[in-house]
Amino acid sequence: MTTTTDVTGFSTESGSRRADRMRLFAQPAAVVVIVGLVLAWAFSRDNDEIEAQSIQAGVLLTKTWEHLVITAVVAAMVVGIAVPLGMLLTRTWARPAAPAFIGIANIGQAAPVLGVLVLFFLWTEWEGLWAAALPIAFYSLLPVLRNTITGIESVDPALVDAGRGIGMSSSGVLLRIELPLAIPLILAGLRTSLVLAVGTATLAFFVNGGGLGELIDTGYKLNRVPVLVVGAVLAVGLALLVDWIGAVLEEYLGPKGLS
Incomplete structure (x- = not known):
């Protein structure tokens, strides 16, 4: 943890560190106040x-719960796919394939998410949770995949050599040295992916996936401003809370020696 020493000899946190901690408390409080009002x-x-x-x-609890379920399913799929794939693509024998996978994930994020949703629906004729979650996961994959690769590849080679020098296998070095040191970058990518998932989940209603987008669509089509405002504010509040959860994870799950 970054500290400074004052004239009395006591160690104090830096200004930026205190600001980060204050934001961790202020952000959820602001969301609760605004949504409550x-x-x-x-x-x-x-x-x-x-x-x-x-x-x-x-109705509001049901739509918010549906939105949360979509986000949780997307997060599970993104972590379950992007982290192992990113770990694999950092191995020497698999590195030539990394640009191809990054390119595919980049296409998923560059394409309009509504187009991806509709095309997936037309291709599979699915409706409901999975018809929304799978395309949104594809759209949200890139930040975690890219940060996993970057985080592992940025580990000091001297640490890797030291691990091998004490008899660790390649997998042992990966799981006990490289991956733990890459966690801050992976969590930052996950935080971005979660916010993307919450935002794009408002489009799930196009494939009968539910969520807060139904309220927004109803308010817009029927010219009911209160319904539109409530749906939009709940979606924004949920995105801010998910971003806050990501910040908390970054704060407390990263390697303690790097904080």
């Missing part, structure tokens, strides 16, 4: 019949 406004106003059907606790 918007919900209080929406529930207290005189809603018409259409607005009342959407702005009720059961």
